[in-house]
Amino acid sequence: MTGADGPRLATPAEFPEMMALLDRYFAYENGGMRARLPFVYDPERSDRHAVVVEDGRIVSHIAAIPQTLSTGTEGETVECWGIGGVATDRRYRGNGHMSRLLEFWLDRMTERNVALSDLGGNRQRYAHFGYENAGIEYRYSLTERSFDGEPIASDAATVAVDTGGSDEHLEALHRIHEAELYRVVRDPAGSRTVFGQRGLETIVYDDGDEPAYVCLTRESRSPTVEEFGGSEAGLEALLSHLLAVLDLNELTARVPPRHPLEPVFARHSSFWTARPHRKVRICDLPTLLEAFAGQLEARWLESGRTEHGSIELGIEDESDERDERAESVRIAYGPDSVTVEPGTERPDVELERTAMTSLLFGMPDRTADLRTGDPFLETALPLRFFVWASEHV
Template sequence: MENKIEFLSKKDIGQFLKLADHAFPTEVPVEKTCRHIALSKNDRGIKHLGIRDKGKVVSHVGLYPLKMKLPGAVLGIAGIGAVATYEKYRGKGFMKLQLEYAEKLMNENGYDISWLAGERKRYGYFGWENAGRLMKYSITERTTKGIVTSGYTYRKYSDRIQDLKGIIKIHEKDGIGLKRTFLDYQLLFSRLHRETIIASVGSKPAAYITFMITRWSKENGTVLEFGGDLTALKALFRHVIEKYEFKEIIAAAPAFFNRYNELLASISGYRVLENYGMIKIINLRSMLEKFTGQMSIKVEGLNLKKTMVTFEIPELNQKATLEIGENVKVADKPAALKISLNRKDMVRFLFGLSKLSDEYNLSEKYAPLNVILPLDIYMWRLETV
């Protein structure tokens, strides 16, 4: 057989799903649990790379175009998912070939970063590194005891257009996570093994929670996404625990400041901070430009002394300079202060779990970086590829 990479087409849907079910065996097929990433009649710009043996698709890597909302910008993300190879064909370097080709496509198509959820050792070899901040809140019957649930009607999400439009209105107002089309919403909220409960006032949705019951215990659940009026959301968390008789639900949420932080802290027993995925930097300058709006918000009103720092990834031959002062912008001239790191170390530096002074011994000259870093990026668990 030839190690030839092809773009799979609609006629390969059956073969792709069979391979995916082989690689990710569950009670429900991939077509039902991951409708938003499966090869389908509506590809939404997704690139499905494959290698065949005598016409049979034996290995696959999916490249999923994602757009993340940032203040004043949209970050271009190449999501990697459905990395699968039949067992008898493993160890032949098929994944390496396809991931390298996928990165070529990322550069050609102007992506800023690549994102995936996977094992650090496995994907770290190819340049991805743990990144992003996710806070997990433990919410139990005891921590929600006494919360009043009256005043709302509760129902499961259905395919009714009113339900979906209500969720869309709530989600778009928050502005957290990926940009979604109407079709994206339809696919995400029709994934099997996910439950969405809506709290309404009259016929108007006030809050929603999407969760999944863990396979190893019916007494535990994981919240994948939520949103809405804070009082309604608080009541909805209590309602879900009562209705499903959960001992504990773990709510995954952004670790950076948002309007839900205080609520989640008040109804949880403990919280845990962790990375939420893996990032590979594709275009350093473009990526930093997209984050200047977010960084400018962080320095607003602090009257910081103007500081310029150049970031460099030698292996990519890429440099970018940030000018930090009343706001933050990308400058054209190199600076005297420089952070030169390899690709993976730069991800850790820019997208770490805590402020730089907790992890790095930098001189006072670099103090403004403590204000603007880490860069805040978040993808709801419901959205992940």
């Protein structure tokens, strides 16, 4: 083997070879990864893909996809880079390519003051790099017996999006999605891309007054609703329609906590669980908390608490050179306002990176004692966010 070239960004000319590597390990079909995750594998955005080249071929790859998350306060967003497509040719494993590629992207996030990064995958594998379980999602299981009487097919339910051109439903679906409090912010073109991915079926209920939609996959043993929105009556009709028309033994739904349509799933579910939502890494603590300042203030003021105080949070110094600078932020609170400012003193609460994720995002809840010891942390945390499964990188 010759010396490795990289980590470095892929070139446009290398995109087909890169996709062949990913298809071999993830899709098992030519063009599968690009068809199933078109918002990730865009040939016009080779700069979102880092590779290592050995012996004249691409042998390792990691993608970093910038996404903008809505935090639930109007106009308030946070930048989050999704990590995906982690693959190394089996003949070149054990050489540290994955670690160097991930460090390559973490360095770039630091340079650009990116607040968050998220990924799926094994918790133990990525904990070394500062990723930890964060947030909660509910999984609801629905069956024919979950409904009163037999599920009913609906004449108002139709297949939604023709991704080849204009579509009468796309504008309505985009408008419904953009009204969600917690989501990935996307433009109409982004909605078309998401709804058009291979393996994702989008069904619309459109009776004129109470539209709704669901996006589901049927490629596993348990067909799963991965995105939904709209009216309560429309969603209920769609769930009944799917069970009736698709002749399903079971339908699983991935549901954000506190979603206004969550009661529909709870009403018709025979079983449910709560699970960690994503694994996230806090890349820049001050930028993160400044982005969530509106959510923190809104939740504190809604509580009606009258205490005055402040608390400074910090991430412990780490041994790697990338994180030598101090990361701390002070939150001051009173009956009428909350302010988020750069830290100036030794933090009141200084935690290792993954423990800070647990404190701020609440799962696993190994820092509950810290929250209950401070009125603000107890009231305003955990931070709320959600990335629909249809947009997982």
